[in-house]
Amino acid sequence: MKYAAELFGTFVLVFAGLTTAVIAGGKVGNVGVAMAFGLSLLAMAFAVGPISGCHINPAVTLGMVVSRRMGMKEAAGYWVAQCIGAIIASAVVLFIATGAPGGSIASLAGAANGFGDHSPASYSMAAAFVAEMFLTMLLVFTVLGATDDRAPAGFAAIPIGLILTAIILAGIPVTNGSFNPARSIGPAVLVGGWALQQLWLFIVAPMAGSVIDLAVAPGAYWNDATAALMTVADLRTVWVTANVPEKDTSLVAKGQAVDVVFSGYPGEVFKGQVLFVSDVLDPDTRRTKVRTAFQNPDVRLKPGMFANVSFFAPKRTVPVVPTTALILKNDADRVFVEVAPWTFEPRSVEIEFQQGNQVVVKSGLKAGDRVVVKGGVLLND
Secondary structure (H helix, E strand, O other), X not given: OHHHHHHHHHHHHHHHHHHXXXXXXXXXXXXXXXXXXXXXXXXXXXXXXXXHOOOOOHHHHHHHHHOOOOOHHHHHHHHHHHHHHHHHHHHHHHHHHOOOOOOOHHHHHOOOOOOHHHOOOOOOHHHHHHHHHHHHHHHHHHHHHHOOOOOOOOOOHHHHHHHHHHHHHHHHHHHOOOOOHHHHHHHHHHHOOHHHHOHHHHHHHHXXXXXXXXXXXXXXXXXXXXXXOEEXXXXXXXXXXXEEEHHHHHHOOOXXXXXXXXXXXXXXXXXXXXXXXXXXXXXXOOEEEEEEEEEOOOOOOOOOOOEEEEEOOOOOOOOEEEHHHOEEEOOEEEEEEEEEOOEEEEEEOEEEEEEOOEEEEEEOOOOOOOEOOOOHHHHOO
């Protein structure tokens, strides 16, 4: 039932908004178009809100996922229903528009979202991306705040409808005002051509700035100027930061293959590559930060998750001796090497790192050298 409610709600939103823009836009202007979208959303919030929550926007649904108010499987059903509702609404608008003398697909194309030559005021791709991302952020922030348990009950539809009206009014000159991937997908599927080629921006930008943490609700009073009211992040790519011990830092390099196992998914191995090795060693922990990135399209990986990271160093042949072979003299390590039967000489060595009770020798020894591994202190003098 909730998926049907999302389909119907998205249909009403897109149908009312596009019909106003395509058929009555010349009479009501941008203010009328913005109010058509805003009032439609307000009405649907009361009509289908009790059934599905009235997302009727994939960006809002994503905000609900990352704020842990719904699961990924349920969200996928919402997204499909929203896109179907928008496509049906666009088809009905096109049918009506072509029923007038001179009506054609160009009528619907005029309400499709675009940038560059297809922006109402010829705004660039970068300007369109920023506008779509930040104005959508305002919408999602308002939805999460108005529907929070701390917000006054029964009034959520009003601020949500008002903010959509405001951002549509602000965005019409830039992109025709999307802020809703489903609203862009509907006309683009029917118009084709440039509308489909530019569609990616109106899917990526609204989803890029999701609110993942909210510390305030409408009506709340906040007097701490340094406090964060909300956290906005693009979780489609996440970083995994490993703290590598000082002794192992030399074994890690950019581009190196890694396997990561998250505590939340103990039976699954995520494969990646080292993107960054810090130039600074933490003086307190004696560890180096190493960063790896993972694609996270379904938002399975959450900020703050714990993980175990395995680094795969290239195989090489190195001299290894037990720690008992090392003799410390004058703050330097050395070992005794047999140069003739029962004849030994001290040799200074440089240690690369220690693993358990063995050390890897960086210099001072070569393969085949016979080393005194125990009792070398008796030869020290």
